Amino acid sequence: MNSPAESADLLIHPGWIVPIAPSAETLCGYSLAIRDELIVGLMPREDSRHWQATKELELPNHVLMPGLVNAHGHAAMSLLRGYADDQALMPWLEQHIWPAEQRHISEEFVYDGSTLAIAEMLRSGTTTYSDMYFFPNASASAARRAGMRCQITFPVFDHPSAWGRDADDYISKGLRLRDDLKHDGLISVIFGPHAPYTVSPESLSKIATLAAELDLGIHIHLHETAGEVAQALKTHGERPLNTLQRLGLLGPRTQCVHMTQLNKQDLELLVQSGAHVVHCPQSNMKLAAGACPSHELLAAGVNLALGTDGAASNNSLNLFSEMHSAALLAKLNSSDAAALPAYQVLKMATLGGARAMGLEDQIGSLEVGKQADLIAVDLAEAATQPVYNPQSQLVYACNGSQVSHSWIAGRPVLEAYRLNTIDTDALAARTQYWQQQIAAHRI
Numbered sequence: 001m002n003s004p005a006e007s008a009d010l011l012i013h014p015g016w017i018v019p020i021a022p023s024a025e026t027l028c029g030y031s032l033a034i035r036d037e038l039i040v041g042l043m044p045r046e047d048s049r050h051w052q053a054t055k056e057l058e059l060p061n062h063v064l065m066p067g068l069v070n071a072h073g074h075a076a077m078s079l080l081r082g083y084a085d086d087q088a089l090m091p092w093l094e095q096h097i098w099p100a101e102q103r104h105i106s107e108e109f110v111y112d113g114s115t116l117a118i119a120e121m122l123r124s125g126t127t128t129y130s131d132m133y134f135f136p137n138a139s140a141s142a143a144r145r146a147g148m149r150c151q152i153t154f155p156v157f158d159h160p161s162a163w164g165r166d167a168d169d170y171i172s173k174g175l176r177l178r179d180d181l182k183h184d185g186l187i188s189v190i191f192g193p194h195a196p197y198t199v200s201p202e203s204l205s206k207i208a209t210l211a212a213e214l215d216l217g218i219h220i221h222l223h224e225t226a227g228e229v230a231q232a233l234k235t236h237g238e239r240p241l242n243t244l245q246r247l248g249l250l251g252p253r254t255q256c257v258h259m260t261q262l263n264k265q266d267l268e269l270l271v272q273s274g275a276h277v278v279h280c281p282q283s284n285m286k287l288a289a290g291a292c293p294s295h296e297l298l299a300a301g302v303n304l305a306l307g308t309d310g311a312a313s314n315n316s317l318n319l320f321s322e323m324h325s326a327a328l329l330a331k332l333n334s335s336d337a338a339a340l341p342a343y344q345v346l347k348m349a350t351l352g353g354a355r356a357m358g359l360e361d362q363i364g365s366l367e368v369g370k371q372a373d374l375i376a377v378d379l380a381e382a383a384t385q386p387v388y389n390p391q392s393q394l395v396y397a398c399n400g401s402q403v404s405h406s407w408i409a410g411r412p413v414l415e416a417y418r419l420n421t422i423d424t425d426a427l428a429a430r431t432q433y434w435q436q437q438i439a440a441h442r443i
């Protein structure tokens with residue numbers, strides 16, 4: 001007796017599927033079914049005959065894989081792309097970026113800059129991003145408008161900005177935003193203390209207490225440069241990671257961004273605490289900050305996510321390019337060509353990010369029951385032919401322009417290379433407006 005047909009909104013028949021988990025293998029000749037916002041089937045193509053689908057999509061030259069997770073960035077800084085290059089972190093921040101932010105940051109700036117960033121990220125395969133920036137309400141509005149999944153890490157500083165007066169003010173505004181968005185299926189809100197050198201131990205301690213009470217994550221720039229660690233040793237007599245641990249800020253809810261400076265004790269602390277590390281290789285290289293020892297962290301069992309950082313220090317928000325850099329940097333840094341092979345990089349850019357954000361049960365791999373956040377990558381063009389190993393192609397040959405389709409919670413946001421949720425003409429006009437404003441006030 002035939003079993004009753006299963007139903008789907010969409011059945012996709014790609015050349016290959018790279019599910020990331022539960023298996024690291026590439027599936028050839030498989031189909032994937034989506035119903036509502038979920039993945040409801042993953043089966044050999046011949047079995048898909050038993051499915052009734054509203055729509056079917058043949059993608060014979062494509063790889064289907066989880067949408068990429070950009071685990072660290074400052075989306076609105078896309079409007080400052082190319083504003084100040086070839087500088088080390090502190091002169092770049094103190095002499096260029098922070099004065100420009102003081103002059104221009106507003107709700108409109110953040111909404112428009114975030115939309116520009118989202119357009120770039122969606123075009124290059126990112127379906128989830130983490131954002132730390134002023135006016136996080138505007139960033140959340142841009143994400144919601146575009147149908148993008150997003151982790152908002154509301155900023156906390158001790159000094160004032162257009163968005164907050166002091167640490168208490170940033171925290172109360174951020175927690176209000178978190179209450180407003182509590183029921184949003186695509187947006188989560190967590191603490192984003194900027195760094196141990198801009199947030200006092202008292203404020204960090206307050207954040208630790210609140211985060212534990214409310215079960216909220218913490219996302220922080222940490223051990224980005226040797227100067228940061230040296231300064232902390234001079235001022236506080238300990239390394240920033242030790243300060244975080246002493247204040248109760250280090251645990252499985254903590255996302256440590258950068259970690260280019262790592263000694264043996266730091267590594268042990270990360271392992272014991274269950275904290276996550278967000279690796280941002282291109283920003284670290286451009287600012288000559290250092291290299292996060294990604295292969296050592298993975299070998300020790302630390303969960304690693306991948307981020308671009310802001311477009312002002314990268315200067316792109318393209319996770320395909322970031323994966324390529326992560327792989328090459330690990331090999332160079334360890335003098336080991338086997339360090340960080342393609343699968344590990346793909347996992348870092350998908351499931352690793354999802355895990356860091358506490359979203360592992362929902363996204364990061366193509367498994368039945370998870371949210372349908374996925375992308376199709378076309379390998380038909382010369383630059384990605386021939387195909388011996390699709391995973392190798394994704395990390396070492398693709399540059400992001402091969403992403404043709406993207407779904408977030410089952411919704412098609414990119415179809416045949418076209419963005420469905422962003423008015424790109426209006427966005428170009430707003431970008432032009434901001435470029436003129438920023439250029440006119442440049443010092």
Ligand SMILES: CSC[C@H]1O[C@@H](n2cnc3c(O)ncnc32)[C@H](O)[C@@H]1O
Nearest residue numbers: 074097132133134155194221309310
């Ligand atoms: C609180 S909003 C984010 C804040 O961070 C600044 N920023 C951008 N990139 C970096 C980086 O690599 N390290 C430290 N701080 C960074 C950004 O300009 C905003 O002021």
Ligand SMILES: [Zn+2]
Nearest residue numbers: 073221309310
């Ligand atoms: Zn950053």
